[in-house]
Amino acid sequence: MAGSAYDALLQEVYRINDIGRALSVLSWDREVNMPASGDSARVQQMTTLRQLLHQYATSDAFGEAIEAAAAELAGLPDDDDRSCLIRVLRRDLVRSRKLSEAFVLDLSRVGARAWTAWKQAREADDFGSFQPHLARLIELQREMAERYGYDDQPYDALLDGYEEGAKTTQVAAVFSAVKAETVPLLQAIVDRGRKIDDRILHQDFPVAGQEAFARRIGATVGYDFARGHLGTAVHPFATSFDRDDARITTRWYPDFLSPSLFGTLHECGHAMYEQGVAPELSRTPLGRGASAGIHESQSRMIENLVGRSRDFWRAHFPDLQAAFPQQLGRTDAESFYGAINKVQPSLIRVEADELTYNLHIILRFELEQAMLGGDLSAADLPGAWREGLQRLLGVTPPDDREGCLQDVHWSGASFGYFPTYALGNLYAVQMYEAALAGDPSVASQLALGRTDALVDWLRRNVHRHGRKYPPDRLIHLATGRPLDHQPFIRYVTSKFGELYGLV
Numbered sequence: 044m045a046g047s048a049y050d051a052l053l054q055e056v057y058r059i060n061d062i063g064r065a066l067s068v069l070s071w072d073r074e075v076n077m078p079a080s081g082d083s084a085r086v087q088q089m090t091t092l093r094q095l096l097h098q099y100a101t102s103d104a105f106g107e108a109i110e111a112a113a114a115e116l117a118g119l120p121d122d123d124d125r126s127c128l129i130r131v132l133r134r135d136l137v138r139s140r141k142l143s144e145a146f147v148l149d150l151s152r153v154g155a156r157a158w159t160a161w162k163q164a165r166e167a168d169d170f171g172s173f174q175p176h177l178a179r180l181i182e183l184q185r186e187m188a189e190r191y192g193y194d195d196q197p198y199d200a201l202l203d204g205y206e207e208g209a210k211t212t213q214v215a216a217v218f219s220a221v222k223a224e225t226v227p228l229l230q231a232i233v234d235r236g237r238k239i240d241d242r243i244l245h246q247d248f249p250v251a252g253q254e255a256f257a258r259r260i261g262a263t264v265g266y267d268f269a270r271g272h273l274g275t276a277v278h279p280f281a282t283s284f285d286r287d288d289a290r291i292t293t294r295w296y297p298d299f300l301s302p303s304l305f306g307t308l309h310e311c312g313h314a315m316y317e318q319g320v321a322p323e324l325s326r327t328p329l330g331r332g333a334s335a336g337i338h339e340s341q342s343r344m345i346e347n348l349v350g351r352s353r354d355f356w357r358a359h360f361p362d363l364q365a366a367f368p369q370q371l372g373r374t375d376a377e378s379f380y381g382a383i384n385k386v387q388p389s390l391i392r393v394e395a396d397e398l399t400y401n402l403h404i405i406l407r408f409e410l411e412q413a414m415l416g417g418d419l420s421a422a423d424l425p426g427a428w429r430e431g432l433q434r435l436l437g438v439t440p441p442d443d444r445e446g447c448l449q450d451v452h453w454s455g456a457s458f459g460y461f462p463t464y465a466l467g468n469l470y471a472v473q474m475y476e477a478a479l480a481g482d483p484s485v486a487s488q489l490a491l492g493r494t495d496a497l498v499d500w501l502r503r504n505v506h507r508h509g510r511k512y513p514p515d516r517l518i519h520l521a522t523g524r525p526l527d528h529q530p531f532i533r534y535v536t537s538k539f540g541e542l543y544g545l546v
Contacts, residue, residue, distance in 0.1 A: 049125060052112040056132070057326045059099050064284045066092040071282050075274040075292060086155040093151045094144065101140045109133060124323065127511040131328045138204070141190045150183050154456045161454035162277060170425050170443040177453060178421035181414050184458045188415065198412050201459030205335040206466065207513045211412070214462050217528055218405050221465070224532045229398055232386050232543045239542075241382035246370045250295040250303075256366045257293060257307040263359065264345050265498040266291070266311040267318055278451040279306040279393070281313035281342075286325055289314040300367075301383065302394060305346050312345030313338060315498065319506025333505075334514040335460055339467025340474060341501070347397050348475050348534075349494055353380050358492020386539055388436035390445045397468075398535050399436060404465040406431040407450070411458050470518055472530040474505065477522040 066089060073085050099105060109132050112125075119126045142150075157176035164173035184201065191200035198211045206214075254273070262268055276292035283289040291310035295303045316332055324330040332338035349355055353376075356363075360376035371379070386396045392403040410427060413419035419427055428447040433439050440446035452460055478485050484496040504521040518526055540546035 048108070048111040048115040052108045052132075053327075055099070055105055055108050056128075056328070059096065059105075060326045060328070060330075062092060062096045062099065066096065067282055067284055071274075071290060074276050074280070082159055086152065086159075089155060090148060090151045094148055097139065097142070097144050097147045101136065101144075106136055109136060122511070124329065124511065128327055128329055131510060134207075135328060138191060141192070142187065143190075146183075146186070146190070150187070150456060153179050153183060154454070157454040157456070158451070161448065161451065165277070165444055165448045168442045168444040168448070170448060173448065173454070174421050174424075177424070180453065180456050181421060184415060184456060185417075196412075197415055198459065201415070202462065203459075205457075205460050205463050207334055208515055209336075209462075209466075214408070214466070217469070217526070218401070218408065218462075218465060221401055221469070221528050221531070222405060224528075225398060225401065225535065228536060228539065228545075229386065229388075231545055232398075232539060235543050235545060237543050239381045239385040240378075241385045243371060243374050243379065244300045244382050245298060246300075247298060248296075248300045248367060248370060250297055252366055253295055253300065253303045256363060257303055259362065259366075260304070260350075260359065261291075261307055261311045263492075264308060264311055264349060264494050265315050267315075270318055271314055273307070279310055281310040281317075283314065283317035283331065286318055286320050286322065286330065289317040305350060305383075306393065308350040309342045309346040312342035315345065315501075316341040316506050319498075319502045320509040321507040324509045324511070329509045329511050331510055333508065333510050333512060333517045335463035336466035336470055337505070337514050337517060339464050340470035341467075341505070343467050344471040344475055344501075345494075348471060349489070349497070351380075351383055351397070352489070353377075354490045355492050356380050356383075381542065384538070384542055386543070388438050390432070390438055390440050391449055398539055401465045401468060402435045404461055406435055407461040408465075411461060415458060466526070469526060469528050469531045470514075472534045473518065473522050473524075473527055474501070475534075476530045477504075 069085060069089050069092070073082070073089075077085060109129065113129045113133075116123075116125050116129065121127070121130075153176070157173070157180055160173050160176045164170060185197065188197035188200040191203075193200040196211045199209075202209050202211060202214065258268065258273060261273070270287045270289060272288075272290040274290065274292040275294060277294065279291075279293045281289065281291045291307065291314050293303050293306040293310060316338060320330050332341075356376045356379055360371075360379055363379075364371045364374075384396065386398050388399050389395050392400070392407075395403050406428070409431065410419060410424065413427070414421070414424070424447050425443050428443075429439050432446070478497055478500040482496055482500050485500060488494065488496045505517065508517060508520075512520065515525060518524075537546070
């Protein structure tokens with residue numbers, strides 16, 4: 044049984060966690076329910092909570108409580124929940140103390156105002172109104188990198204906040220390898236000239252019908268609506284206040300089915316991760332995902348490896364057809380499978396196919412480094428975006444709404460986050476291969492459109508651990524080897540080679 048020092052530490056941990064989760068509730072409500080007129084007051088409320096959170100999380104008393112508990116628990120195995128919590132608390136304390144309270148408050152205010160400015164700028168296609176906010180955020184991100192410190196590149200300091208232990212040079216090398224193998228495959232598909240008709244996705248799909256089916260398919264893949272909620276947001280996201288309150292959002296297009304359908308599946312993957320964390324880790328920093336990249340692996344697995352698979356729609360297309368008989372009554376599951384997997388360089392990241400998606404992330408990765416390093420100003424971002432998208436994907440956005448204003452992340456000062464999206468794709472396929480190899484029932488169930496065995500494997504090998512382990516250790520524990528991009532290459536080569544007649 045844990046001693047008194049550890050029990051005392053837990054009380055402090057619970058208090059800090061509860062403040063952070065309350066802050067998340069305010070943030071979720073701001074994006075989903077809050078009237079626009081409440082924004083000014085909400086910014087102040089969130090800033091106050093961030094101030095309290097920073098004060099508690101960096102206090103001398105909290106640091107002393109961590110060390111007292113560490114001394115009391117000395118000698119425990121490093122995979123014991125308590126040892127893992129001490130490690131994470133020490134790491135978080137060191138990072139938090141490198142940011143002054145004044146800096147945290149400034150970043151909170153600037154970020155909150157920038158989010159509002161971004162939302163309005165995106166609606167009006169007016170980058171100029173967002174530009175000064177972005178310029179200030181870039182300054183603060185540079186200052187943050189210096190405060191954290193780094194051995195090699197400033198970007199390392201920010202990347203480490205989302206993907207513990209990751210280095211810019213390592214990520215760049217992985218991305219270079221992925222690009223070297225996917226670009227020729229993309230070109231072969233283009234040269235092959237096979238056309239896939241996806242017009243069935245672009246019809247009149249009443250939003251009420253989309254929402255009803257989204258709830259049905261979300262429950263089918265394993266999202267527990269009794270411990271969740273589906274809302275609407277400008278930019279879909281998932282958030283968790285506890286394993287028993289993990290919420291998702293999506294967006295609805297009355298003339299395009301894919302965004303809500305696959306956005307819902309994607310966010311379900313995130314929320315299912317949080318719902319699967321071991322109950323004993325609740326109210327601690329261990330009660331959430333190991334890293335942004337590991338988290339993204341769960342959403343991409345449900346969205347793509349499950350939700351865009353042929354077997355899944357052979358099983359579930361009749362239900363979708365029944366929900367939209369006029370739109371889909373004259374087509375079949377195979378045609379639908381082709382439509383949702385059409386490879387086509389596109390403008391919008393969240394709507395990109397599996398093959399080109401990583402190129403969207405590589406562009407953002409390059410732009411973030413350039414902005415942070417001073418090689419790219421906020422004013423020059425739209426032009427750099429257009430040039431980069433043309434270079435990597437051969438398409439040019441007609442406006443900034445479909446260009447550099449499409450993502451919410453920079454308005455929230457989330458520099459260093461984008462690379463984790465592509466890392467998530469790689470983690471996902473590596474885990475998926477391990478699940479198929481480790482449990483034969485995973486494949487047999489998936490052939491019937493069922494995910495029970497897959498979700499069970501994820502619960503045992505990934506979800507239950509929460510943040511106990513850094514991402515490099517977790518992927519090794521789950522799959523038996525470090526991160527490897529080759530499973531992803533095998534997957535896309537096989538899938539799209541077959542779909543486009545290249546094999």
